[in-house]
Amino acid sequence: MSEQRRNTGQARSLFWDKPHHRRTITLAQQERSSLAGDLEEIVSRLAPKLKELRGERLFITGGTGFFGKWLLETLAWVNKRLAADISATVLTRNSGRFLEKMPQLAGNGAIGFVHGDVRNFSFPPGHFSHLIHMATTSAEATFANEPPLEKFTTTVLGTQRMLEFAARCGAGKILLTSSGNAYGPVTDYPLPISEEYPGAPDITRPVASALGEAKRAAELLARIHAGMNAYEVKICRCFTFIGPYLQTDIHYAAGNFIRDAINGGPIRVRGSGTPVRSFLYPTDLLVWLLTVLFDAPSGRLYNVGSSEPVSIGELAGKIAGQAGCTAIIENNSDEKETSSPDNYLPETTRIRKELNVEQTVDLDTAIARTLNYYRTSGFQ
Numbered sequence: 001m002s003e004q005r006r007n008t009g010q011a012r013s014l015f016w017d018k019p020h021h022r023r024t025i026t027l028a029q030q031e032r033s034s035l036a037g038d039l040e041e042i043v044s045r046l047a048p049k050l051k052e053l054r055g056e057r058l059f060i061t062g063g064t065g066f067f068g069k070w071l072l073e074t075l076a077w078v079n080k081r082l083a084a085d086i087s088a089t090v091l092t093r094n095s096g097r098f099l100e101k102m103p104q105l106a107g108n109g110a111i112g113f114v115h116g117d118v119r120n121f122s123f124p125p126g127h128f129s130h131l132i133h134m135a136t137t138s139a140e141a142t143f144a145n146e147p148p149l150e151k152f153t154t155t156v157l158g159t160q161r162m163l164e165f166a167a168r169c170g171a172g173k174i175l176l177t178s179s180g181n182a183y184g185p186v187t188d189y190p191l192p193i194s195e196e197y198p199g200a201p202d203i204t205r206p207v208a209s210a211l212g213e214a215k216r217a218a219e220l221l222a223r224i225h226a227g228m229n230a231y232e233v234k235i236c237r238c239f240t241f242i243g244p245y246l247q248t249d250i251h252y253a254a255g256n257f258i259r260d261a262i263n264g265g266p267i268r269v270r271g272s273g274t275p276v277r278s279f280l281y282p283t284d285l286l287v288w289l290l291t292v293l294f295d296a297p298s299g300r301l302y303n304v305g306s307s308e309p310v311s312i313g314e315l316a317g318k319i320a321g322q323a324g325c326t327a328i329i330e331n332n333s334d335e336k337e338t339s340s341p342d343n344y345l346p347e348t349t350r351i352r353k354e355l356n357v358e359q360t361v362d363l364d365t366a367i368a369r370t371l372n373y374y375r376t377s378g379f380q
């Protein structure tokens with residue numbers, strides 16, 4: 001453990017927001033959870049690399065979303081299994097709401113919270129070795145038609161603030177989770193989309209392009225700041241995912257289909273069902289993200305997602321088949337401008353060959369695990 005970390009205890013108490021009157025989840029209780037096998041799989045695959053985090057302090061933005069929940073669950077499991085003494089500080093606007101949904105983390109002394117807006121948060125004191133920047137506008141805000149300017153400034157100014165903090169706190173590595181939306185609409189380029197694709201969002205359509213263009217700007221900022229400072233930046237463009245903690249009440253097709261299936265069906269496909277997607281399970285997601293953090297060259301871009309294509313209609317059919325219900329393609333037209341492209345499939349050769357990672361959970365298995373989780377744990 002570094003001398004800097006040992007000397008931050010008093011200062012940390014000013015920022016380390018502890019929940020009160022909540023139950024503590026023991027290791028035995030965690031092991032009985034439906035995610036125990038998944039968490040064990042992540043740790044076993046990453047075990048040699050995780051030594052880099054032993055005794056370190058991590059600062060995380062976007063830690064209360066889908067990615068963040070899995071990351072914090074993983075870090076908690078690493079500490080339990082490997083006695084790694086990793087601490088994580090999570091920037092959030094509402095830790096109470098998060099812990100109501102994630103009570104198993106409420107009594108974990110290694111996870112703390114600072115409150116603030118990612119665009120202007122006060123810097124917590126002390127040294128942080130690794131920064132993981134996943135913050136963007138929330139999925140709920142996007143679903144509620146958040147203005148494009150808010151979406152753009154949250155992403156770009158939030159990244160700028162995080163990069164300034166990295167220089168202040170002495171971080172060595174930063175992981176930036178960008179989005180496949182940064183490629184823009186893919187109309188004249190063969191799928192899957194490689195990191196070499198030169199396309200960009202169509203800025204004449206601000207609602208559809210705000211997130212993707214903001215992510216591109218965030219990537220550029222990260223590379224500029226890395227050239228000016230001593231830290232490394234690791235960049236992932238993330239695509240689509242399916243698994244526990246995926247929201248089931250907004251605009252995610254996979255989440256909505258899982259909800260419909262658990263409720264007995266029918267699964268309703270609002271559009272034509274023809275857009276192409278792919279879905280990576282969270283065990284692979286976490287292994288890939290952390291491998292990029294540990295091993296990727298600074299500034300190099302990697303796609304994170306599955307290369308197993310499936311149309312939205314086929315996805316509904318697969319989920320319905322496993323759940324024993326029906327799927328209906330309603331083919332309703334929706335003229336609302338969105339950032340969702342018709343075809344959204346990543347090429348992952350670069351990350352698999354350069355960083356030696358693989359997709360180990362196929363789509364059918366991912367669906368089965370997700371259905372099992374929601375059947376046993378309910379909707380959050």
